[in-house]
Amino acid sequence: MMATETIESILAFWFGADAAGSDVNTVAGRQSGLWWGKDAAVDQTIKTRFEASLLAARDNKLDDWAESPAGLLALILLLDQFPRNIYRDSATAFDFDELARQCCHLGLAQGYDQQLSPLQRVFFYLPLEHSEDIDDQEHSVQLFRALAKQAGKDDPAAKATFEDYLKFADRHYAIIARFGRFPHRNAVLGRASTAEETAFLKEPHSSF
Numbered sequence: 001m002m003a004t005e006t007i008e009s010i011l012a013f014w015f016g017a018d019a020a021g022s023d024v025n026t027v028a029g030r031q032s033g034l035w036w037g038k039d040a041a042v043d044q045t046i047k048t049r050f051e052a053s054l055l056a057a058r059d060n061k062l063d064d065w066a067e068s069p070a071g072l073l074a075l076i077l078l079l080d081q082f083p084r085n086i087y088r089d090s091a092t093a094f095d096f097d098e099l100a101r102q103c104c105h106l107g108l109a110q111g112y113d114q115q116l117s118p119l120q121r122v123f124f125y126l127p128l129e130h131s132e133d134i135d136d137q138e139h140s141v142q143l144f145r146a147l148a149k150q151a152g153k154d155d156p157a158a159k160a161t162f163e164d165y166l167k168f169a170d171r172h173y174a175i176i177a178r179f180g181r182f183p184h185r186n187a188v189l190g191r192a193s194t195a196e197e198t199a200f201l202k203e204p205h206s207s208f
Contacts, residue, residue: 005053007065010074013049014081015119024119024151024158035081038088046085054078054086058096066103069112073124076103080127091189100127101136113143118151118158122165129172132181137173144169171205184208 011019014034019027034042056062057078065071080100087093104127107113113124125147128140144166152159175182183197184207193201200206 005050007068007071007074010050010053010077011070011120014077014123019119020117024155024161027119028158028161043085043088046082050078050082051086054082054096058099066106069107069115072103072107072112073116073120076100076107076124076127079103080130081123089188094185094189097127097130101131104128108143118147118155118162121147122162125169129169132176134176134180137176141166141169141173168208172208175206182208 014031016022016027016031033039053062057065057075062075062078065075079096083093083096087095104124107124113121116124121143125140125143128136128143131137131140144162148159148162148166151162172182179197179200181191183193183201185191186193186197
C-alpha cells in the first residue's frame with residue numbers, strides 16, 4: 001500500500017482543519033479525546049488511514065518532509081503518536097520512538113519548533129517526554145517550562161492548559177530520574193519489574 005496522506009492532511013486530522021483560526025482552549029478541548037483517550041474505534045481509524053504513511057516514514061520515503069517545520073511535525077506525529085494507537089498494548093508501539101526522537105532533535109537544532117503554534121510545539125516535544133533517557137527528560141522539562149511561560153504570557157486564557165502539559169513533563173521526568181525507565185512499559189516489553197517498580201505501579205499517576 002502506498003502512503004497517500006500529506007503533511008496537511010495529517011496536521012488537519014490531529015489538530016482540526018480550523019486549528020489556525022481557533023483559540024487554544026477550543027482546539028485542546030475538542031481534540032483531547034483523540035490526543036489522550038483510549039478508544040478502539042479511533043485506534044482502528046488511525047491504523048486504516050495512517051499506517052502506510054508511518055511505514056513509509058520508517059523506510060525513509062518521507063525524508064523530504066523534514067525540510068520544513070510543518071513537515072517535521074507531521075513526521076513526529078506519525079512516528080511518536082500514531083504507533084501508540086495503531087499498536088496499542090504491544091511492544092511495537094515503541095518501535096518508532098528513536099526515529100521520532102531524532103526528528104525532534106533535528107528540528108530543535110534548526111529552530112523549527114519556534115515556527116510552530118504553541119499546541120503544535122507540545123507534540124513536537126513529546127518524543128523527549130516519551131524517552132527513557134534522562135538527558136532527554138531534562139530537555140523536555142526545560143522546553144515545556146519555557147512553552148508554558150511564553151504561552152501563558154501571550155494567551156492568559158490558555159495558561160492553565162500549558163501548565164498542565166508541564167506537569168505531565170515533570171511526572172515523566174520524575175519517573176525516569178527514579179527508575180531509569182518507565183515501569184508501566186515493562187510487561188509489554190518483556191522486562192522484569194523490580195519490587196519497587198511493582199509497588200510504584202499500584203500508585204496513582206504511575207502509568208500514561
